Amino acid sequence: MKIIKLKSIHIQNFKGCVNKLISFGELTKIYGANATGKTTVFDAFTWLLFGKDSHGSAKFDIRTLDKDGKMIDNLEICVEAILSVDGEEYTLKKVQKQKFVKKRGTGTTEFQGNVNEFEINGYPKSEKDFKEFISGMIDEKIFNLVTNPIAFTSLPWKEQREILMQFVVEKPDAQIAEEYGDKFLKLIPELRIASTDDILKKYTKAKNTLKEKMTEIPARIDEVSKQLVTVDVGALEVEKAAKETALKKVEDKLAGGTEKSKEINAKREQVMNLKFDLSDISNKETEILMEKRRGVASECNEVEEKLMSLKRQANSIAVDIESAEKQKESAETDKKKFIDEWRREKASVFPEMKTFLEYTPLPELAEDDLICPTCGQSLPKEVREKRISDYEERKKNDEERYKKSKAEYEERYISDKEKFEKNRENNLKSITEKGQKAADNIREYQKIINDKQQELEAVNAEIAKFEETLKEKEEIIDSIPAVADMSKNEEYQKISEQILMLENEIEEMSKETVGKTELEAKKAVLRDEISDIVAKIKSADNSKVKERIEELEKEKAEVGQKIAEQEQMIDLTEEFIREKMNRISSVINEKFKVVSFRLFENQINGGLKECCECTVNGVPYSSLNNGHRIIAGLDIISSLSKLNGVDCPIFLDNAESISKDNLPDVQSQLICMYVTDDKELKVEV
Incomplete structure (x- = not known):
């Protein structure tokens, strides 16, 4: 020390x-x-x-x-x-x-x-x-910290924290996690390749994307659910049977008797069977149309999902472009700053050498200097010669001192100028390198921007393409009729003609029946009602719609599980950070006798927030009286002195x-x- x-x-x-x-x-x-x-x-x-x-x-x-x-x-x-x-x-x-x-x-x-x-x-x-x-x-900064008891606590908390972290021997996060056994086993592979901040960003981003997807699924389920047809088939079958019985009674009355009724009923049964055949043919054609609509609707869903994915991708690229533009602006600011620095340094000039003072020779030896001041007579010869010799020696020494001083002055000027020129050259070189790096960064960020813009244009082109495709698919769905057009179906038309012929025959056989007009009207009403019931029963098949709803519900459950997995990794990472910070806090606080430091605080949402607060027996430094602050400051100085291997005078004010x-x-x-x-x-x- x-x-x-x-x-x-x-x-x-x-x-x-x-x-x-x-x-x-x-x-x-x-x-x-x-x-x-x-x-x-x-x-x-x-x-x-x-x-x-x-x-x-x-x-x-x-x-x-x-x-x-x-x-x-x-x-x-x-x-x-x-x-x-x-x-x-x-x-x-x-x-x-x-x-x-x-x-x-x-x-x-x-x-x-x-x-x-x-x-x-x-x-x-x-x-x-x-x-x-x-x-x-x-070092000046260390001197301030170990001589003044309030110097450390006067620093911003981030600087205090940075200094305290010097007490900790750094280990890789993965190694720290391994020391906890199986507790962070799932996190260790991530810690080997990324920091905790990056891990949190990764899983938070994945969670947000999944949540966005989760919010879309209920709307899709609701949209599909609108296609469900709510029909009580059993009740319709009962109602249909009742209507058919009533119809038979009406037809019996119209037949006018048992034998004639049997014949009429046989024809009516034949008509009913033919109508069932018509209904089957119509239903098959309609089912084909519905299958086409479902197929196109499925394709629409796939296109919509792709569109949402592309739009998220476009948003992500736009964020990347914005980030690169900010970094480019920062690099351009740096470049301008380095250009200005380079110009100032280039313009700096070492001052011209000032003229060295002219030599002022010693005053010449006067005659009075060779006369005795007491008696006024000339000094003895040997004394006069000694004084003259001494004067010449002083004069010579004075001239030599002047020459030496002048030579030293000129040498020092040359040396200082060389140092200045060398220092300026080094500074220019350093500034040039920094400026070049800033210029390289500008080009690099511009390339990123250009690449990302091209990528964004490509994605937007894809979006436009899929939007056009979606529009086409929707037009196809609209073009497919809900009910099949049977006017061109030969089999359907042939059976319709048979039905018409039989119904004419029945009508001729039933003319003799009393109350024919009223019964015919009732018969027509019952037939229409039965046809409506049959149509409702046929349309009650929701199997395809329910299958799609089940798929979406399954997807919803899977997305929910994935969200839970992301949250689990986020919680595990935050728990690791908490354990790591507790360990670091313990190591740091062991270095002090009086004070302790709180290096993080828990958030309401369960996360962590970095801080650095000095305390004495749990009391924050800001709440201590002046005497306790001084004692705390001396404890901090003692530990910082050991950390930096230096022992300096401490000035204790108040x-x-x-x-x-x-x-x-x-x-x-x-x-x-x-x-x-x-x-x-x-x-x-």
Whole structure:
């Protein structure tokens, strides 16, 4: 574990702190009233390392203000700290100066920004080198998390969750499922090839498609059920027998006597049999027509099912096109962004080398320099020669120092320019690659769009084709008559003629019967009623319709079973996620002594929703008082420090919220800041 300790910090002209030197121990307590500069110490430390305040913001004022609230110019802001990193000490220094430039042709100066200077162990460093040193020592994000007790809980819950997941050694989902024995046996093959999210999407989509199909089946059953003919055949047979008996009595009366009646009845029976033959012929022809209608109706159902399938397919393709168009728009935005970045980078130019200051030679040795200041006489010869020799030596050394400085300046410029050019070249290359990738993505998504549009056009063409086919089938059904036309049936016509001849004979034989007109009328009525009953009995065959209804009911049951199977897989997947998250929660919470984390919550519909909530003894962090929040924060820092293998100084603000007896024992260096009545900072090590 890397151990970083803050040994001391020297703050000058930073946020109102004119000059303050603080030394730190393992436990350092800083006392002071509000606005006396306690937080300024932490801000100065983070500004030195990362150029930000203790809350991670780079936009904050560090320059001292006068009594009117205006910034005081021409003050150098300086923060210098001594750090111990694994026992080796480093002195880090950062100075900020204001840059003023005199306006040409005027006596006024103009502020042109701040300039930061950096040192490590007394050696001047560029900002880049300084930042590289700091990042090599510790990552900024990790530093914030292990130095500030409220840093972690201030993050969005998704970032908190992402950090906590680093405590878990990842295993493939299939391997985790196998550890539960037979519980998730059915799910393991799916987990080997897909994530839980993809599995849920797969079975949810299948379930929704099946539910859509399920909603269509009752309507189809209802439509077919309308073709059922509701007839009580038994009652019709009884009624028919009664009518036939009545008809016979009427015909007997018309016959006028037993013998004549027998003859007439024989002819009538012959007529009845012939009519039955006519009915059979008519029914057979009608049945042929009905079979044709049923065949075409079945074809219509198949076409309708295909149409529904094609329309669902078209909707799915349209969704894919919309998704690809959004991805293409995103790629086009990225491409434009990279083009702009490339142009800015391409336009960046390393500044021209400024002219090195002209050499100013040492003042020539004057005669007065060779005269004794006490007596005013010329110095002895050996002394004069020594002074002249020393002057020449200084002059020579001064010229050499100037040449060396100038050469170093030019070499540093060349080196910096080469680094700039190389860095720009690398940046251009990286941006070009990103832009090319974005362009490739645009082409790829456009190809997907084109392919999908062609596919959609093909499907729409199929839809149009099947709609036309459906229309043709419906026209065919409408063209098939419900009752057969027997006018061209020779056998039917021949029997009809026989019936007509016999009925004429019967009529001639029955003329002598008393009340003939009334009986004939009654006879005609009974015949018509019997014919109607026979027609109703013939039309009462619902076997084909019932068979189709049974098929649809069976299909409904099968779809219902499939829906149940999809829901079973969804429930099993959600149960696996729940078990996995319980296991992960347990592993993570074992890493903490005080706090626990709730990583998911159950939904009303039985599903899971990801979350990340810190609790202490079941109480949410947001409901804790300030003291318990600090204790929770220290527990989190302790675990995160172990996770990242680093031990940093912890700055504990508002430490008065915790009684001295309840101050947790932590391994890291602790810097506690207390709000007191002290008008000036008081430090206790």
